[in-house]
Amino acid sequence: MEYNFREIEDKWQRYWRENKSYKSEIANDKKKYYVLDMFPYPSGVGLHVGHPLGYIASDIVSRYKKLRGFNVLHPMGYDAFGLPAEQYAIQTGQHPKITTEQNIARYREQLDRIGFCFDWSREIRTCEPEYYKWTQWVFIKLFNSWFNCETKKAESIDELIAVFSTKGFNCSEPQYLTGDIEKAVAPFSSDEWNAKSEMEKSDILLNFRLAYLSNAMVNWCPALGTVLANDEVKDGVSERGGFPVEKKIMKQWSLRITAYADRLLTDLDDLDWPDSVKEAQRNWIGKSEGTSIRFEGIVDDFNNESEYPLSINSGTSRNEKEFKDHRYSDPKSYSQLKSFAIQNKKNPTEAENALWEALRNKNTGFKFRRQYPISKYIPDLVCLDPKLVIEVDGEIHLSKDQKENDANKSVELNFYGFEILRFSNSQVLNDIDNVVLIITNKLNSLKNNSPSPLERGLGGEARTLGENKITNDRINQDSSEDVNYRHHTNMASPQPSPEERELNENYSKSNSKQFSIEVFTTRPDTIFGVSFVALAPEHELVNIITSAEYRSAVQEYVNASSKKSERERQTEVKKVSGQFTGAYVSHPFTGAKIPVWIGEYVLVGYGTGAVMAVPGHDQRDYLFAKHFNLPIQEVVRGGDLAHEAYVAKEGVLVNSDFLNGLDVKAAVKKAIGEIEKRGIGKGQVNYRLRDAAFGRQRYWGEPIPIFYEDGIPKTISESDLPLVLPEIDKFQPTESGEPPLARAEDWKYKGKFNYETTTMPGWAGSSWYFLRYMDSNNEKEFVSKEAVNYWQQVDFYLGGAEHATGHLLYVRFWTKFLFDLKLIPCKEPAKKLINQGMIQGVSAFVYRINGTNNFVSDGLKNQYETTALHVDISIAPNHILDTEKFKLWREDFKNAEFILEGDQYKCGAEVEKMSKSKYNVVNPDDIIEEYGADTLRLYEMFLGPLEQSKPWSTQGISGVHNFLRRAWRLFQIENGACKLSDETPSAAELKVLHKTIKKVEDDVERFSFNTTISAFMICLNELSDLKCNKRQILEPFTILLSPYAPHFAEELWSLLGYKESITKANFPIWKEEYLVENEFEYPISINGKVKFKINLSLQLSKEEVEKNVMSSEELGKFMQGTPKKIIVVPGRIVNIVV
RNA sequence: GCCCGGGUGGUGGAAUUGGUAGACACGCAGGACUUAAAAUCCUGUGGCCUUACAGCUGUACGGGUUCGACUCCCGUCCCGGGUACCA
Secondary structure, three states: OOOOHHHHHHHHHHHHHHOOOOOOOOOOOOOEEEEEEOOOOOOOOOOOOOHHHHHHHHHHHHHHHHHOOOEEEOOOOEOOOOHHHHHHHHHHOOOHHHHHHHHHHHHHHHHHOOOOOOOHHHOOEOOOHHHHHHHHHHHHHHHOEEEEOOOOEEEEHHHHHHHHHHHOEOOOOHHHOOOOHHHHOOOEOHHHHHHOOHHHHHHHHHOOEOEEEEEEEEEEEOOOOEEEOHHHEEOOEEOOOOOEOEEEEEEEEEEOHHHHHHHHHHHHHHOEOOHHHHHHHHHHHOEEEEEEEEEEEOOOOOOOOOOOOOOOOOOOOOHHHHHHHHHHOOHHHHHHHHHHHHHHHHOOOHHHHHHHHHHHHOOOOOOEEEOOOEOOEOOOEEEEOOEEEEEEEOHHHHOHHHHHHHHHHHHHHHHOOOEEEEEEHHHHHHOHHHHHHHHHHHHHHHHHHOOOOOEOOEOOEOOOOOOOHHHHHHHHHHOOOOHHHHHHHHHHOOOOOHHHHHHHHHHHHHHOOOOEEEEEEOOHHHHHHOOEEEEOOOOOHHHHHOOHHHHHHHHHHHHHHHHOOHHHHHHOOOOOOEEEEEEEEEOOOOOOEEEEEEEOOOOOOOOOOEEEEOHHHOHHHHHHHHHHOOOOOOOEOOOOOOOOOOOOOOOEEOOOHHHOOOEHHHHHHHHHHHHHHOOOOOEEEEEOOOOEEOOEOOOOOOEOOEEEEOOEEEEOOHHHOOOOOOOOOOOOOOOOOOOHHHHOOOOEEOOOEEEOOOEOOOHHHHOOHHHHHHHOOOOOOOOOHHHHHHHOOEEEEEEEHHHOOOHHHHHHHHHHHHHHOOOOOOOOOEEEEEEEOOEEEEEEEEEEEOOOOEEEOHHHHHHOOEEEEEEOHHHOHHHEOOHHHHHHHOHHHOOOEEEOEOOEOEOEEEEEOOOHHHOOOOOHHHHHHHHOHHHHHHHHHHOOOOOOOEEOOOOOHHHHHHHHHHHHHHOOEEOOEEOOEOOOOOHHHHHHHHHHHHHHHHHHHOOOHHHHHHHHHHHHHHHHHOOOOEHHHHHHHHHHHOOOOHHHHHHHHHHOOOOOOHHHOOOOOOOHHHHOOOEEEEEEEEOOEEEEEEEEEOOOOHHHHHHHHHOOOOHHHHOOOOOOEEEEEOOOEEEEEO
16 A cells, blocks of 8 residues: 555544644643744745744654653744734725734644644634733733842832832932933932822833833834834834834833843853854843943133024924024024014913913924024914924904015025914914814824934933824923023023023033033043043033034034934944034043044943043044044053054053053953042943833734823723724824824723823734743633643743844743742743744746847846846746746736747746745645645755755655655555564664664754654665564654654554554653674774774773784785874774874 | 854765764666656765776865864854944
């Protein structure tokens, strides 16, 4: 009977399904083993041959562990929230849920055909409320926790509140010792805390919560209409879709992963994960230990007060500069204008005042200024970004003269890029809501049409923040009218208000140049080599310290750098640019005058946004100094400063006062000591890791379980979970630019409070899913104590290397958090991790001669001007094009003509990622159709080491298919039974079997599946040579094979007479006694080169072996005389040195 | 640039601790069976030289350590992945 894979595979797949063969349950008397695959995002394309690679490997491990008596958990599910389904919904209107379900159905069908032993009763889908209820639940836990820096653990926020209300807060206490708290929250006493408003308390607590809302610099992707996490951005474009990404300040939900930076780093050491992943995470966390050092500004360089403040607006339009020039071009008229403005502001009309108040309170998301001079006009209200002037007119505007005047004004304001909206007094007073709506809509449409303005934050000032209602609410509170403008109002104002007086003080403070710059350095030892201090262009001090002389140059530089997109900045890396500010600081030890520069190479987001530049020992500082001709001082001996900086952390200090003669290590220590002693800085640790943006302006994700009461974010009650994604009619953002969820109008908590309208990012659901599988149908808990205590953590986790710094960092973070809350017993999600390699596709190309419909074969293409086009690999088997099929393939190729090579059209070939658009996708279904699932499984494993990437090719698939057919024949099947001998096997047969058992066991334990398949083939070859037909040999062989070719093995097992599934069998045990060799054919080498071989007993001692070799006949052929030395390695080799 | 992998026949790859390089498979060549083909089976297959025996050479390249190196060390080149002015 022939091997009929179709029949066999159908039969057993049905059997496994009907008997629930792979259902797993807690069994306290059995050891557990948890095998997890990274679950797939069900895309519309379906599975290609690359997907199953990892699943096959993990399936083999699962089945093997089952045979070894382990209670195996091997679940599967779907990461079902995501952008593609939503993009499809936007284009077609089809609900993402439907798309997702269809895709899942197809995935399931394909997965089932490969014969996996997944326990489908535990299936999860991250997009289902039963699942995301618990994702939301974890979010609430994060919101209600803070990170205690002393215990290094997450703790309840209620405990913190209790401390605040009894002891107050002081940032120098050890539990708060983290970089940012100090700057964000001022110390307060318990009385002060208790006196604070609810809003103030909420604001303060947000600085502690692990899930928090803050103004953050985010990666904004306009094309996707959403923010992205750092790991979702590659080279300045979105990872999905490749759309440009820009930096933007936004009110944004974030998770405080940085609190866990140190634990995420140190716990890596104990993980059995690939070095590359661990290394990538180390770099991503980017810990650097160093020192902060304060440089005091030099006051004696005081220049006259600069006439105009530096505008903090970074312009983007071509009118901007003209606007500025014009605005200030005539000081005389300017001061006149100014005094008008001040008077107007002091005496606003009733309507002006009403509109001003309404705009401030209505969360428009835009910032307005009152009585702001532009050119020679003072409009009532101005929004600078986007540019809009709002005029509230009294009746006087109805006169003819005034109409003309208004027209002129419009022309001029338009020139400066402003649009104008006019309202009458009565309109404003009677229908204020409508007026505000008109203004908001106008601003939104202006904003969406204009090239996206770059909104770099400067000195913490927040402007024109996004579409989020809450955001604006909160921003309007801390953003006031134009600060710079008010400096001037003060000059003309006879009696400044208290508010104005305060601003005035700030202003004069900045002009007296009492400032200090704090830098962060990992090389405090090189402090005597400092030749300048460099600030990031966005550094808050830039505005304050720049001297009048350099003001315009600095302004220009700051503007130029703020205009650059993230991408431009990245591509310009290594180009030296910078600008002197005119300011100086003094060296903390020598008192030397050190110039302060600004340079793009200094990043505002890292450290303090300022560096002490030591050109002798930092390559970037070196290039900067060379370019601007600044001094380069050697302070560590060892390099050649004529050519490059000496950056190595070894050598002896020179030119360094009290550090002279020390080596770098000692000098670092001493310098830190001295710095701390003088109170000018302290040891500090910085991380590159940023907090993770957690809100997406998207529909197809978990709703964030937050509502707003009086603008204060609060979590919904746990008993109200899940917060179900509301149905909406369209999936686009709203007309005013809010996230799609804002379309759900009746969607309110307790019928009155607005919900948060952003949703969670794609990685939320995958950050804890390994726990849910342990108890996926539990309605009461995210996972029961019993389940999690039994299954603990993943023993073997398999997935793509692309998740190294995204998913794998987030899942570790959530695991540690849940561990801190004592909800789970393990602090890491997975003990062992392996990355499977990618299977690439081999694309085929045809070459169209430009401007014609003629196609030239690969070898002749250089004779023409051609364009390469992807062609579907199914119509070009072995890269020979089927020209008739090609003509039918696409309408425009109907009349194609071909220039052949010989009588064939040869296609070009290239290895690329497997993708639908490249027409190089190989579908596993086709392989299964032709060869069967077992052949596919064996072949994918036989292709090479699991971790290695390789192009798909079916060359060689016949090898493994043949193996199965030959193995089948060995079992001598006739009339539905194996005709095997019950005789006792020979020693040779036993040796073959036990050698194979040992090899298969060793290999699977080290995840080397390709060599296991070879071992099977060798075993089969040897058994065939021995003409073995012994049941005692072939039964264990079947068990060995069953994890790899399960259908095949099940069928043979039943033909051997067993009624139970082979999965219930025991893995055979190899016995040393069958493997012992008596003789070994020693290779005899002379000077390391093997010359001949001698058969000798393995029982012989070294000396006896040597004697045997030396007396052998053959030796004479290769050497004469006495050898210098003889090395005998028993059981290995003999080497003779002559 | 830096960090982590990797480079072995015509091809995929093997060599687990420094001990016979090229297992296993594909492909190719020759043969058996067959009227023929398919299927199956057998033999050969790194390169050079040779009728053969043998010999020489050979794991990206150059050097080193060692009785012995694909394996360890130093330098160079190339490929893949990560990261990107992180002070």
